[in-house]
Amino acid sequence: MDLYPLYNSLRIAAISAMIVFFAGIACAYYIAKLPRVLKGILDVLLTLPLVLPPTVVGYLLLLVLGPKRPVGSFFLESFDIRLTMRWWSAVFAVSVVVFPLMYRTARGAFEQFDENLADAGRTLGLRNSYIFWRIRIPYCKQGIIAGAVLSFARALGEYGATSMIAGYTPGKTATISTAVYQLWRTGNDELALKWVLINIAISAVVLLCVNLLERPQRRKG
Amino acid sequence: MLTVDIEKRLDRFTLKARFSCSGEPLALFGASGAGKSMTLKCIAGIEKPDRGYIELNGNVLFDSEKHINLPPQKRKVGYLFQDYALFPDMTVSQNIATGLTRYRGKEKTAKINEFISRFHLDGLESKRPATLSGGEKQRVALARIFASAPDVLLLDEPFSSLDSYLKLELLPYIKNIIKDFKGESILVTHNIDEVLYLCDHAAPINNGVIESTREATVFYNELQEQYKKAGISLPEYHL
Numbered sequence: 001m002d003l004y005p006l007y008n009s010l011r012i013a014a015i016s017a018m019i020v021f022f023a024g025i026a027c028a029y030y031i032a033k034l035p036r037v038l039k040g041i042l043d044v045l046l047t048l049p050l051v052l053p054p055t056v057v058g059y060l061l062l063l064v065l066g067p068k069r070p071v072g073s074f075f076l077e078s079f080d081i082r083l084t085m086r087w088w089s090a091v092f093a094v095s096v097v098v099f100p101l102m103y104r105t106a107r108g109a110f111e112q113f114d115e116n117l118a119d120a121g122r123t124l125g126l127r128n129s130y131i132f133w134r135i136r137i138p139y140c141k142q143g144i145i146a147g148a149v150l151s152f153a154r155a156l157g158e159y160g161a162t163s164m165i166a167g168y169t170p171g172k173t174a175t176i177s178t179a180v181y182q183l184w185r186t187g188n189d190e191l192a193l194k195w196v197l198i199n200i201a202i203s204a205v206v207l208l209c210v211n212l213l214e215r216p217q218r219r220k221g
Numbered sequence: 222m223l224t225v226d227i228e229k230r231l232d233r234f235t236l237k238a239r240f241s242c243s244g245e246p247l248a249l250f251g252a253s254g255a256g257k258s259m260t261l262k263c264i265a266g267i268e269k270p271d272r273g274y275i276e277l278n279g280n281v282l283f284d285s286e287k288h289i290n291l292p293p294q295k296r297k298v299g300y301l302f303q304d305y306a307l308f309p310d311m312t313v314s315q316n317i318a319t320g321l322t323r324y325r326g327k328e329k330t331a332k333i334n335e336f337i338s339r340f341h342l343d344g345l346e347s348k349r350p351a352t353l354s355g356g357e358k359q360r361v362a363l364a365r366i367f368a369s370a371p372d373v374l375l376l377d378e379p380f381s382s383l384d385s386y387l388k389l390e391l392l393p394y395i396k397n398i399i400k401d402f403k404g405e406s407i408l409v410t411h412n413i414d415e416v417l418y419l420c421d422h423a424a425p426i427n428n429g430v431i432e433s434t435r436e437a438t439v440f441y442n443e444l445q446e447q448y449k450k451a452g453i454s455l456p457e458y459h460l
């Protein structure tokens with residue numbers, strides 16, 4: 001059995017989860033400080049991929065990254081890099097689809113933060129970056145880690161946008177989800193079932209981690 | 222010498238604070254929601270007044286006309302929060318260390334130990350705030366503030382979350398701390414006994430307007446008159 005789809009899925013999910021982790025935290029932190037109207041608009045825009053069909057996200061991405069489209073043709077002509085139909089093309093798709101999960105969990109976690117702690121830190125002369133990394137993030141860590149794990153889990157399962165932007169090339173762009181579809185379509189039910197079971201096992205382990213992380217907090221005051 | 226002359230629009234009223242203090246502890250006395258904490262937050266730089274001027278020992282902390290607004294980090298103002306605002310993910314020692322950013326290595330460790338013993342926190346060094354009693358939390362918060370070597374001490378209702386027995390124990394302790402402190406101290410409270418015990422001067426605050434500063438005893442007599450009119454007698458204080 002060729003394990004390439006497992007390897008490819010794991011690296012795409014890991015890279016995407018990493019990107020989304022930092023981008024989601026940064027957006028959650030800075031957007032919370034914006035004026036109300038702007039905040040509302042950005043919030044809708046950034047959450048949209050969560051409710052849109054992944055094929056719509058894939059279509060929109062192809063509009064931008066496709067070889068004849070603005071960004072895509074720029075990269076192709078200037079650097080001879082094709083942005084679609086490579087294994088890492090899936091990273092674009094997965095990151096966009098998964099981003100709202102991290103963004104919203106991080107925002108929820110930040111909203112629980114006791115702002116007095118940041119104010120106390122500032123009057124004590126602590127740098128804002130210190131307050132962010134050593135006080136705010138540790139305080140919100142449970143929510144943030146849960147968001148990251150959930151993003152990773154969702155990233156592993158992304159199919160729609162990935163299939164549009166990276167396609168299915170065995171040994172190149174194949175992921176677990178695209179492999180299952182192709183194997184089933186070509187009548188290879190036995191192998192498809194193996195991948196289904198592998199996928200269920202990984203997802204169950206990840207969700208178990210989320211549950212363990214979301215156990216009641218021990219903190220107060 | 223601390224001079225405050227600020228205005229800030231709030232939801233229900235406009236805060237107008239105008240007072241100065243030098244050396245002797247001052248009490249800001251008023252009902253909940255009268256703007257006491259907001260005044261302290263403006264002095265500390267946590268909140269920004271709409272207009273006005275704040276000066277500490279000749280340094281301008283805030284001046285709306287000259288667009289000066291020093292960040293809290295540069296104001297050297299120690300702020301004791303009502304709930305103490307200890308960092309929950311740090312131990313007692315680490316909390317105190319956050320006030321000692323200007324020290325490194327061995328010197329820092331020595332300083333931490335100095336503040337641990339000065340504030341009677343021996344044995345609690347590696348405990349987390351959640352496991353401390355109310356009085357212990359307050360001492361950690363004070364140690365952390367004094368570690369940062371402030372020029373002004375702002376006490377935001379320091380006894381409001383303590384029971385009356387503990388308060389009785391801590392009042393003389395706080396009095397000593399204020400007495401030994403070289404800078405300005407301002408106490409926000411709605412308890413007349415705290416004003417009389419801890420402060421020489423008081424400034425009543427009503428709906429955001431701070432009236433002129435007067436001696437604490439004079440203020441007490443005024444308050445007593447008000448109570449008499451309402452048919453209530455205040456307990457006698459012998460000062």
